[in-house]
Every structure is written in C-alpha cells, then in structure tokens.
Amino acid sequence: MKIVSTSGPLLTIFIIQIVFLPISHCRADLIDQTCKQTPNYNLCVSSLKSNPRSSATDVKGLAIIMVEVLKSKANETLNKIWAQLLRHEDPAVRNCYDHYGYMVGAFIRDIYGDLTSRGVGGNFVRYNPAQAERRLHDDVIRRVDHCRHGFGKGRQSPFGKENKATREAAVVAAAIVRILI
Ligand SMILES: *[C@@H]1O[C@H](CO)[C@@H](O)[C@H](O)[C@H]1NC(C)=O
Secondary structure, eight states, rough: OHHHHHHHHHHHHHHHHHHHHHHHHHHHHHHHHHHSSSOOOOHHHHHTTTSGGGOOOOOHHHHHHHHHHHHHHHHHHHHHHHHHHOOOOOOHHHHHHHHHHHHIIHHHHHHHHHHHOOOOOOOOOOOHHHHHHHHIIIIIIIIHHHHHHTOOOSSSSHHHHHHHHHHHHHHHHHHHHHHHO
C-alpha cells in the first residue's frame, strides 16, 4: 500500500525531470566542464552557482562572475584590514592595506575591463583575456602573498582566512580566464 501511495508524486517528479533536465543539464554541464579545468572544483562550482546569471551565460560570462566573486572577497579582506588599522598602526597591516587598496580600487576593476571591453574613465579597453590572466597573477595573487609574507615567520597573519579566500578565488578566476586565451 505504501508503494502505491507514493508512486504518484514520484512519477510526477520523474516526468518533470525528463521534461526539464535537458535545459538545466546543458548549463550545469558548462559550469561542470569549466570548473574541472580549475584547481579548485568545489569553490568554482559553489561560487558560480551562487550567482543566478551563471545559469545562462558562456565561459566568458563565468570568468566575469568569478572576477566579481574575487572582488567581493578582496573587499571583505580590505574592510577587515582597515578595521584592524584603525585600532592600531602596524607596518605589516599597513602593507596589507596598501596591497588590497590597490587591488580593490584599481587592479580588479582593470581585470574586469579586460574581460568586458568596458572602458574606465572614458578610455577604450580592448577585450584581452591574456592580460586579465597576467594581471590576476601579478596584481592579485602576488600581492595577496606579499600581504601574508609581511608578517614574517614568527607571526601569524591576522587575515589568514581572508587572504586564503581571496587567493583561492583569484586562482580559480585565472584558470577560467585561461580557457578564453
Ligand atoms: C567594499 O565594502 C564596503 C563596506 O561594506 C562598501 O562600502 C564598498 O562599496 C565596497 N567596495 C567595493 C568596491 O565593492
């Protein structure tokens, strides 16, 4: 009796899946295929799926979404650094503030420009994924590492968690951008 009473709804779900699966499946495939080419599959999938735009875009669109994720991670880190700096001045914290300030204020915006061809301050920006990848390494990943290393060996960075999140987002973004080159 139990089987009979549950088979109705189950059958309905099954039919709905058959009808709608091909549409959503195709998108899920693009995210899946793209994220498999990055060194952090889980972070990639969860970051992309958190943005509804990812369900209807191409690889370039996914790269842009990942750069936006990176920007919000970097900004969260910058906010935490700033709060710490307000409490007391510290050269290592100030060093992080400078690096993250440039990232959030300029470099990530430039990377966004490389991928969207959207000009900043009236300048024409050409679509240039190779430059975006280079900037992700030179202007983001390298600066995150400079922030971390600024605390020296004996001292743990107070932004370890945020630095790691920013770095991981940048590494995934760089790997997606690489597919576009
Ligand atoms: C960064 O975060 C602050 C505080 O939440 C916010 O006011 C600011 O607009 C953010 N900046 C960017 C570039 O997202």
